[in-house]
Amino acid sequence: MATISSPGVGTNGLDVKSIISQLVTLEKKPLDTLKLQAATVNTKISAYGQIKSLVSTLADAAGKLTSVTGWNGVTTTSSDSKFVSATAIGGTLPTTFSVEVQGLAKAQATASAALLPVGGALGAGTLRLELGKWSVAPASFTPGSGQPVDISISASDKLTDVASKINGSTAGVTASILSDASGERLLLRSKSTGEEFGFRLSVMEGGDTDIASAGNTDATGLSRLVAGSTTTQAALNAKATVNGIAVSSATNTFATTISGVTFKAEQITTAPIDITVGKDTAAVKTNVDEFVKAYNAINQLMQDATKYDAKTNAAGLLQGDSTAIALQNTLRNAIQSVTSGGGAFKRLADIGLTQQLGGDLTLDSTKFNKALTENPDDLKNLFRNTGSGSAEGIAVKIKAVTTNLLSADGFFKSKDDTLQLSLKRNAKDQATVNDKVDAFEKRITARYNALDKQMASLNGLNAYIAQQVTAWNKST
Template sequence: MGAISSLGIGSGLDLNGLLDQLEDAEREKLVPIERQVETENTKISAYGQLQSALSAFQDSADALNDSALYESLSSNVGGEAVTAAADAEAQPGSYNISVDTMATRGTLASTGVGAADTPIIDADADQTLTLTFADNSTKEITLAAGSTLEEVRDTINASGDSGVNATIVNDGTDFRLALSSSETGADASISNFSFTGVAPFDADRDVDDGTGTHQSGTDALLNVNGIEITSPNNQVEGAIQGVTLNLQEEGESTVKIEQDTLAVREAVTSFVDAYNDLKGTIGELTSFDSETGEAGDLLGDSAVRTVESRMRSVLSGAVEGEFSMLSDIGISLQTDGKLEIDADELDNAVSNNQDALSAFFVGDSDETGMAGQANTMVEQLLSTNGAVTGAKTGAENSIESLGERYTRMEQSIDQTISRYRTQFGQLDGIIAQMNQTSSYLTQQFDALDAQLGRN
């Protein structure tokens, strides 16, 4: 008997359909594993949200756990004459500032030449341009033979330490080289220039009165609390200890250097907001809707319970000092587990007792103050062996184990279906053979009946 190439041909039965049904039934065994993988992936995503919220809270605690925060100073400026910035060396104080003269750059123009792109330097040899400044210092610049006015300009500008910036100005008749001192101040002012060979043009040192082609640079002149100060530039450092004054215009301003209460207040507020965001994230992950039966991804999770327990322990605990608890600075724990700020109490602590506030949040070391304890607590939770990271790692390991189990199950199903296919093929052949035998016997009986009928 020849081999049957397709199931059911020999028997006439829908063996392929039956085999598909058996395979579907076998593959149902994979569904629980797929659901478990989906559950573990959901947990991993939820743990990631929890980690992000914890990290944000840790960042806010880090900001409060810096003693420099409570020592920082701010500058408040009245008037338009100056702006000011204070650094760590500044001291609280008030200053009346009068800007009499702004620092300016010196300028000097040349006499004119007919064209900017025609050679003006002797074609036979290079020349040296010597720039002279008000403090009698000089700078030499080599000009290539055959240079045009444009090339002279470019050569000057290509020399990074020439002390001037060069441009070309057309006065309506001729082209002039216009030089401007790179730095402000009297000493840095360009005052003259000369050539070693035949000069292609001269310095036009017309009246130095602010209206001519030659204008000397000036030093800034200002008065700080009655003390006259000169500066070669408009950024004045050192006139007031730890304060940089940026002169904006002639006129008067007041500068007050005082404790930066705004930075501290913002840091405390960020700490509270970050905790409340963390609490909100935990609430979403552990929620349960009794009407719909929908539950958060981490409802009843032991890692979340550990986080909440550790957070309550730190934030409701006490530290040594004038301020010992969050409630002492106007921060209270509400019935929903979130923090709330009493703005008046916090403002009073920030404005009048930053030393005690620093002792409360920072303490004597990085781990003794409230912020330090919070930071350490989060660091432990997020460490490799911490509750949150450990739970996430456990879910990842479960997925890996489930993947291996899924693969083994698939292989087993494939083997089972292969066995069924073989058995169905054998069944198909047997039935086909039986059908042939039945057909043969029927023919024989029919023939015998016919013979008996004739007799």
Template sequence: MAGVSATGLGSGLDIGSIVSALVNAEKSPKTAALNADQAEATSKISAIGSLKSAISSFVDSLTNLGKAETFGGYSTKRSNFDYFTATASEAAAAGSYKIQVDQLAESQKLATGIVTDVTEALGSGSLGFTVDGDSFSVDIDGDDSLQDIVSKINEAEDNVGVTATIINGDAGAQLVLTSNETGTANNITVAATADLVGSKLDTLFNNMTEIQPAKQATVYIDGLLVTSNSNTLDNAITGVTLDLTDADPNETTTLTVSANTSKPKEAIDAFVEAYNEMMTTVKNLSSFNADTETGSVLQGDSTIRSIQSQFRTAISSMFDTGDGTMALTNFGISTTREGTLEVDSDKLDDALKNNAVGLTQFFTAEDTGFAARLSAIGESYTQTGGILDSRNESYERKLDRIADERERLDRKMAAYESRLTAQYNAMDLLVGQLNTQSSTIQARIDSLPGLVRNND
């Protein structure tokens, strides 16, 4: 608001202070009302943000709870971690197995004779390689060295599983071929066709030495022999994959396969925790403090009542599991007097052990299952353009209206100030004129002849 500079020269009044006081008296109540409305709208926007965040976290907690794989499958436990790892699929069955890893599968290795210069040309021709019935070949130019041949073998697009390398020993260098796959089925056969019989290409590759024989993995499972070309055993135990890492025929490892309970319990605990946090947030935003006789920012709000009603109804509802209808209480999850959830671990463990199918269907049934139903309720409030967004936008519009009202009030008060200033200045001018006239009249009276002035 512009400052008032009138001094009241004619009347002696402080016109600026008078105008400011009158303007403030008119403006202050309206400003206070706008401030209160703005504070209320701002606090409700903040409260709705907190509410939306709590519901979103709850909906996120339902993601794993709604997946069938969370409740399926088996876990494995080993008495010794030195000889293999084990993973179990849904096709596995609970059981215990005694496993001895007698021998690991190994790849065959072949070596050429020794050469003293790996850059020396070996002669032209071709090399053919066969592994488990598949073959490929490389052409050798007359100036190709041992190094060049290594590159040609490894870079061949149709290479069927052979890796070449050079080993530099004290006596010289040797080219070593390694089968990429373990087991006796993957032995390497090499045939060198040299353009010149007796060339180094001919003598090196047609007289290769086996420096490491291929081996099959040998494992005893509950005394039964299992052999494999690979160190990964997929079918030795139904639904269980064994990855062999070491061997010792004198060591026995006990493998226990059991129904997986850790993942579903973690998912259920996360759901319960998120639900309780959400309901605590809802309660805090809508409660009334009897001691201070003040209500929370969303006390009595219809949206709050709707959220509480919808979730509590869903939490206590029965759901079809295919084997009949069940509720959370069937799995040891109950509602407390405060409206939160708590878990009876023993009852949940019993359900996971004896009613896994029903429990899985209860939580994961598409569209009609527990997780899907609660997710739909939560998303109706949190999705873009959803209920909470609409409420938030209404308060944002209210803040815009308050800002507009402040501008109108400022314009109105500026006009009011100008009008008062003009009125008081006019009054001041008139008083000044009257004072001047009074002084003039008094001076003329004083100048009349025969007038005796009484100075006492």
């Protein structure tokens, strides 16, 4: 900022700094208007961002009404979910069946004989773990389709090292160590339940590859892990009956027994448990309610933003904005559209969904519930019929409109680009004004500095003349 070089003029009663400050303030006056315009544009950007978010919510709500699963929802109930719980996928036909659980799925578990000394080395060799199925009588093991997993054990490895190596392998078995007064035991358990996920532990010492040879089962060295081991829990499938017919599952979840229904055995039953699958009309009503709520949120925001209050002479932020009005009309036209694909229903008003004064939607629950009960297919088609042209469902139309509005080159992107460009121009205009003000301040300060020097010179001349006149008068 330019400054006054000397008191000069100021000492003669003229407040130069104040004069320059006021002149600069006048030059800056256009900035007030530009800053107000920028603030208004930023507020509009925020408002359109909020509207965009609400339109996205409406698009999601319309999407649920165009989705098959939105109309094919089902409810699944159990007469006692503590024993048997159940779920069903959308579109499952209404049904009822009874389940009795005779046994839950189990994972095989084994325990080695007690080993002493505690913490001692076991001996070198190889452990082999195989997954497969055990038969009871006679006891035999049938390996599964997977490959055996061999684990190398060094001469210095302790039981903790063995357990760690088993847990770090891909054998499908977990290991832990139990310590009691008799020593320490290796506990093994299948990671999966079911008869097909049993396991067999074998030992191979000194390069012997025959797991049944005497050297690998003599209860010395590493073979102590298999000699004297016991099965504490056999691998079992869950056993149940459905309407009296026996079924089984490797887990407690029966996912393919009844088409579309998954039930889970929680406990062994003492009486039949009834599972009932029915149409979930409440989900349809919820989806329609969410659609109404989403549309009304947009309508209320747009009404407030575009209104003009004659009493207060106050205009809404978007009052007179042609693009905002076009957006309102686009959404209203979609809501008020007619379809030929809804059978008995042509428009939303036919099912109790009407627009009130101000544009908000309201739902007549009695009329809607009647349509849902008596004409569910026509109601569904009113919203989601995928036919072309006039047969297109209303929710399908609204989904298409909102998708277009939200697209990468749609309404909101175009509007935001326009507003952002306006901000850039405003910033440029502010910079231009500031440059002009700076130049003006420099010019006016320079002029007053020049005047200051001239006045100082004149004051000095005036003092000299006065001094000479005084001296002349004294000499005469």
